[in-house]
Structures are given as C-alpha cells and as structure tokens.
Amino acid sequence: xxxxxxxxxxxxxxxxxxxxxxxxxxxxxxxxxxxxxxxxxxxxxxxxxxxxxxxxxxxxxxxxxxxxxxxxxxxxxxxxxxxxxxxxxxxxxxxxxxxxxxxxxxxxxxxxxxxxxxxxxxxxxxxxxxxxxxxxxxxxxxxxxxxxxxxxxxxxxxxxxxxxxxxxxxxxxxxxxxxxxxxxxxxxxxxxxxxxxxxxxxxxxxxxxxxxxxxxxxxxxxxxxxxxxxxxxxxxxxxxxxxxxxxxxxxxxxxxxxxxxxxxxxxxxxxxxxxxxxxxxxxxxxxxxxxxxx
Amino acid sequence: xxxxxxxxxxxxxxxxxxxxxxxxxxxxxxxxxxxxxxxxxxxxxxxxxxxxxxxxxxxxxxxxxxxxxxxxxxxxxxxxxxxxxxxxxxxxxxxxxxxxxxxxxxxxxxxxxxxxxxxxxxxxxxxxxxxxxxxxxxxxxxxxxxxxxxxxxxxxxxxxxxxxxxxxxxxxxxxxxxxxxxxxxxxxxxxxxxxxxxxxxxxxxxxxxxxxxxxxxxxxxxxxxxxxxxxxxxxxxxxxxxxxxxxxxxxxxxxxxxxxxxxxxxxxxxxxxxxxxxxxxxxxxxxxxxxxxxxxxxxxxxxxxxxxxxxxxxxxxxxxxxxxxxxxxxxxxxxxxxxxx
Numbered sequence: 107x108x109x110x111x112x113x114x115x116x117x118x119x120x121x122x123x124x125x126x127x128x129x130x131x132x133x134x135x136x137x138x139x140x141x142x143x144x145x146x147x148x149x150x151x152x153x154x155x156x157x158x159x160x161x162x163x164x165x166x167x168x169x170x171x172x173x174x175x176x177x178x179x180x181x182x183x184x185x186x187x188x189x190x191x192x193x194x195x196x197x198x199x200x201x202x203x204x205x206x207x208x209x210x211x212x213x214x215x216x217x218x219x220x221x222x223x224x225x226x227x228x229x230x231x232x233x234x235x236x237x238x239x240x241x242x243x244x245x246x247x248x249x250x251x252x253x254x255x256x257x258x259x260x261x262x263x264x265x266x267x268x269x270x271x272x273x274x275x276x277x278x279x280x281x282x283x284x285x286x287x288x289x290x291x292x293x294x295x296x297x298x299x300x301x302x303x304x305x306x307x308x309x310x311x312x313x314x315x316x317x318x319x320x321x322x323x324x325x326x327x328x329x330x331x332x333x334x335x336x337x338x339x340x341x342x343x344x345x346x347x348x349x350x351x352x353x354x355x356x357x358x359x360x361x362x363x364x365x366x367x368x369x370x371x372x373x374x375x376x377x378x379x380x381x382x383x384x385x386x387x388x389x390x391x392x393x394x395x396x397x398x399x400x
Numbered sequence: 401x402x403x404x405x406x407x408x409x410x411x412x413x414x415x416x417x418x419x420x421x422x423x424x425x426x427x428x429x430x431x432x433x434x435x436x437x438x439x440x441x442x443x444x445x446x447x448x449x450x451x452x453x454x455x456x457x458x459x460x461x462x463x464x465x466x467x468x469x470x471x472x473x474x475x476x477x478x479x480x481x482x483x484x485x486x487x488x489x490x491x492x493x494x495x496x497x498x499x500x501x502x503x504x505x506x507x508x509x510x511x512x513x514x515x516x517x518x519x520x521x522x523x524x525x526x527x528x529x530x531x532x533x534x535x536x537x538x539x540x541x542x543x544x545x546x547x548x549x550x551x552x553x554x555x556x557x558x559x560x561x562x563x564x565x566x567x568x569x570x571x572x573x574x575x576x577x578x579x580x581x582x583x584x585x586x587x588x589x590x591x592x593x594x595x596x597x598x599x600x601x602x603x604x605x606x607x608x609x610x611x612x613x614x615x616x617x618x619x620x621x622x623x624x625x626x627x628x629x630x631x632x633x634x635x636x637x638x639x640x641x642x643x644x645x646x647x648x649x650x651x652x653x654x655x656x657x658x659x660x661x662x663x664x665x666x667x668x669x670x671x672x673x674x675x676x677x678x679x680x681x682x683x684x685x686x687x688x689x690x691x692x693x694x695x696x697x698x699x700x701x702x703x704x705x706x707x708x709x710x711x712x713x714x715x716x717x718x719x720x721x722x723x724x725x726x727x728x729x730x731x732x733x734x735x736x737x738x739x740x741x
Contacts, residue, residue, distance in 0.1 A: 206407030
C-alpha cells in the first residue's frame with residue numbers, strides 16, 4: 107500500500123528538553139494511524155512537525171514520497187487541539203474563509219451536514235459549546251477535501267455521547283479513503299478507530315503495530331478484575347497487581363477456572379468480578395511501568 | 401494568491417465592523433474631539449501672542465531690541481521671508497519683525513492681536529532710534545480648529561493603524577489563530593497584505609467620513625486639492641500600518657505590545673504637532689520630530705489644507721513616508737513569526 111506520510115529521524119530539542127528523540131515511522135494511505143501516549147510524551151510536537159507548523163531541529167517529513175511542501179499544505183486538513191478562530195464570524199463564514207485559502211474545495215453543504223452544524227451555521231463562533239467547537243474545528247480541517255487529516259486529541263473534554271458521535275464521524279471520513287493521523291491519550295478511542303498505532307513516551311516511539319496484532323502477540327491470558335474492598339485475605343499465593351487509583355486488583359491468567367478457585371477463599375464475594383481481554387491500556391502499563399496521565 | 405488575500409481581507413473587515421465598541425470608538429473619538437475643541441477654541445481667542453523674528457540664524461538674540469524682553473509674547477525664529485508673510489496673512493503670527501538691516505516689521509491690519517503687539521513693540525523703545533519700517537499684509541485668519549483638524553485626524557489614524565494592526569496581530573498569535581492559518585497554503589506576505597489592506601480601507605473611509613462631517617458642520621478651511629490630501633492620508637496610513645506590523649512581528653504578549661505601542665504613540669502625539677506647533681521649540685526637538693511618520697503626515701496635510709500646497713510641494717514628505725513604509729515592512733516581514741517561540 108502507498109505511503110502517505112513518512113517521518114524520518116525527527117528530533118525536536120527545546121532548551122533543556124528533548125521533546126522528540128529520533129522518531130521515524132510511516133503512515134499508509136487510507137488508514138487511520140494513532141499516535142498515543144500520556145501528556146508530555148512528545149506526540150503533539152511530533153505531529154506539529156509533520157503538519158509543518160513547528161520546525162524540527164533535525165529530520166524530514168515526506169508526503170507521498172516527496173518532501174512535504176506546497177502540495178502537502180494544499181491537500182492536508184488539520185484539526186488542532188487548541189486553537190482560536192476569528193472573532194465575530196459565524197460558523198458558515200469561518201468555513202467559507204478557510205475554504206477560500208485552498209484550491210481544492212469540498213462541498214461545504216456536505217461538510218456542514220456531516221459535522222452536524224446545520225443548526226449552528228449562523229451562530230457566532232464565540233457562542234459555541236466545547237463539543238460544537240470541536241465539530242467546527244473538524245469541519246475546518248475538511249474544507250479542502252483533504253487526502254490526509256490530522257486530528258490532535260479531538261475528543262478531549264467531550265462527554266461520552268459526543269465522543270461516540272465523533273468516532274462515527276471519523277469512521278465515515280476514513281471510509282472515503284482519507285488517511286487519518288490521530289493523537290489521543292484515550293486507549294479505547296485508538297482501539298476503535300486505528301488500523302495502526304505507535305505509543306510514545308519521553309519523546310520516543312516505544313512500540314508500533316496494529317492494536318489487535320500487538321495485543322495478540324503479547325497476551326495469551328485474560329484478566330480477572332475485582333474491587334479491592336471485596337478482597338478479604340492475603341493474596342500472596344496468587345500473582346496479581348493492585349491498581350490503587352481504580353480501586354481494583356487484576357489477575358492475569360490463562361486458566362480462569364483455577365484462578366477463580368484460588369481466589370474464592372480470599373474474597374467476600376464474586377458478584378462484582380469482571381473477566382476481560384487485555385487492552386492497549388494494559389499494554390501501555392506493561393511497557394512503560396506507569397499509567398496514562400489523562 | 402488574490403483569492404486568499406481577499407478571504408482574509410473580508411474576514412478581518414467583518415470582524416472589525418461587527419465589533420461595535422471598536423468601530424464606534426474609531427468614529428466617535430475624533431468627532432467628539434473636533435466639536436469639543438471647536439467649542440473651546442471656536443472664538444480663536446488664544447491668550448498668547450506670537451511674534452516672528454526674521455533672521456538667518458536659528459538662535460534668537462534677545463539683546464537686539466528691548467521688545468524681545470516683553471513678557472507674555474512667544475518669539476519664534478522665522479528664517480524664510482515668504483513663510484513669515486504667509487503666517488501673518490493666516491493670523492498664525494501676530495507680527496513679524498526684522499531687526500537686521502533693513503529693519504522692518506509686518507502686521508495684518510485685520511488682526512486685533514496684531515494691533516496690540518504692534519503697540520507693545522512701539523512702546524518698548526523709541527521707534528526712531530531703531531528705524532523700524534511698517535508694512536501690512538492682508539489675509540483671512542486660520543482658526544485653531546482649522547489648524548488642529550489635521551492633527552486630530554492624524555492622531556486617530558495613528559492609533560487606529562498601530563493598535564488596529566499591531567495589537568490584533570499579537571492577539572492572533574497569542575490565541576493560536578496565526579498557527580491555524582500557518583497550516584493552510586496562506587503565505588506570510590498574503591496575510592500581511594490582507595491585514596494592511598483591510599485596515600487601510602477602514603481608516604480611509606472613517607477619516608474621510610469624519611473630515612466630511614467637520615467640513616460640513618464647521619466649514620473648515622481647505623485651500624488645496626482633496627486628491628493630494630487623500631494621497632497624503634493613503635501613504636501616511638501605510639507608513640503607520642507598517643510600523644504597527646513591525647512592532648507585532650514577533651511578540652506574543654498583549655501587555656508588551658500595548659506598552660511598546662504606547663511608547664511609540666505618545667512621543668508622536670507630543671512631538672509631531674497634533675495639538676500645538678513646534679515652531680517655538682528647540683531645533684533639536686524639531687529634528688527629532690522628523691523621524692516620526694506622523695510629523696510628515698501632519699506637516700504636509702496642513703500645507704495642503706491651509707496653504708494650498710501642491711503635489712510637488714508635498715512630494716518630499718510623501719517620499720519620506722514611502723521610504724519609512726518600505727523599511728518597516730521589510731523588517732516586519734523578515735522578523736514575522738506565525739507562532740510563539
């Protein structure tokens with residue numbers, strides 16, 4: 107499959123901080139690529155270098171085989187995590203202004219419909235709620251009918267319902283063949299949306315692959331989860347880990363029956379017990395030794 | 401390129417026009433000032449007397465005549481005879497005197513203040529011993545409101561240009577709007593042109609509107625060409641806008657931008673002749689004032705409005721303003737930064 111975007115040995119050095127440390131990866135055309143990591147991992151800086159808004163200390167970015175330049179600017183759509191729009195403009199006027207900056211132009215009515223902005227199109231930008239603004243930011247990123255879209259933590263601050271609606275929208279965009287680069291610190295979001303992920307921490311990529319493949323490679327076990335308060339005895343004989351912040355213990359096992367029997371003598375009840383497949387959060391915890399700082 | 405410039409130009413215009421407080425401030429302030437000053441100074445009865453001393457040197461020698469020791473009279477050196485005659489005709493000088501040979505003095509017979517200053521001159525020493533010969537120059541008075549009008553319009557232009565572009569660009573940079581634009585095909589020069597064009601159009605419209613209003617209601621003086629006056633406003637506004645862009649080229653703090661803009665605007669307001677003439681000031685002050693674009697704008701605008709100066713007469717000022725614009729724009733473009741460091 108064709109490579110849409112390629113990062114080669116990206117380095118970003120700020121005074122006293124190495125924010126991006128020799129990062130290289132490529133993104134296949136038509137896929138959704140997730141760059142994951144906790145706050146401060148370097149993912150936003152990496153993405154901003156690729157977007158062309160932050161210069162790299164060293165390294166290069168290639169777009170469909172050529173150094174990212176004017177063609178990239180014309181064909182890429184970018185949704186920033188934090189940005190402002192021009193005051194006193196309505197939603198429609200904002201979209202029209204951004205659309206006029208490109209030669210490539212999408213059908214504005216279609217974008218307004220897709221991003222559920224029909225009833226907001228005459229509203230002043232400043233009077234939008236958080237979720238409405240996120241939808242407008244996404245619409246702005248789509249006005250040039252992009253071949254590649256960057257979404258930088260698009261669902262941060264949204265309620266669960268709004269997040270799910272946003273995911274549906276992203277899936278529809280991807281179904282048109284648009285390449286998506288997503289940064290997020292929500293592992294469930296990455297697992298649902300991404301064909302491939304890279305996990306970053308301390309400026310480096312620590313693992314890369316498709317979520318299912320990575321989990322299959324690393325985990326044969328399932329996880330038993332039990333609230334801490336339901337544990338009555340000493341669990342030293344059972345291999346487990348305690349997640350204080352979530353108030354649970356986790357037992358990783360490939361023999362659920364034996365584990366449940368062993369556990370039965372140490373708990374007050376099993377009504378709140380859960381058995382689940384390992385997820386990206388587990389993988390991240392295992393790789394970095396610390397939980398996500400969401 | 402033009403399409404992108406027009407998109408930003410239009411968006412900026414809408415932002416300005418819909419920001420009612422900013423729009424009304426830009427129109428109401430100069431109108432209020434004009435009518436206030438017209439009310440206060442409408443009678444033209446400034447208490448101070450001004451006498452021009454025609455001489456070749458810049459330094460006034462007080463020992464030349466006892467009249468030069470008279471209190472409550474401001475003496476200014478006039479080095480050009482024509483300039484002195486024009487000011488007598490316009491009532492901008494109450495009397496013009498030459499103590500070098502041939503010793504003479506000139507007054508305007510229609511000037512009441514000229515009458516009293518002549519009386520003071522003749523009382524200060526025996527006229528025969530100094531042999532001063534009297535001449536008369538006639539002409540209509542220039543009211544203070546006529547004189548101060550270019551100053552007020554220029555001052556409003558200055559604030560609107562510097563804060564309207566400088567402050568706005570810093571705000572755009574600080575809130576990330578510039579960063580968002582950076583991610584589009586828009587180039588820095590296109591953004592800068594759109595900002596300058598938008599503010600230029602608005603400033604010229606507002607200034608023309610205020611000028612037309614004062615002309616209608618106060619019947620202010622206009623001896624020259626409206627076209628030349630408009631050209632001065634056009635070139636002068638570009639120079640001030642370029643200056644604003646230079647200030648805003650890379651800073652990200654609105655407080656710092658405000659401080660720097662005040663640092664620039666206050667000396668200009670005091671030394672460029674907005675409220676009062678610098679003719680009586682020291683030569684070095686007048687030289688320093690020439691580095692400000694506003695000085696060239698006001699001097700040339702007054703020359704057109706009060707003395708009927710032609711395009712050729714104001715060409716040096718227009719050239720100075722154009723050079724300033726090029727320098728400011730060049731430096732501003734070279735230093736321009738889309739986002740905070």
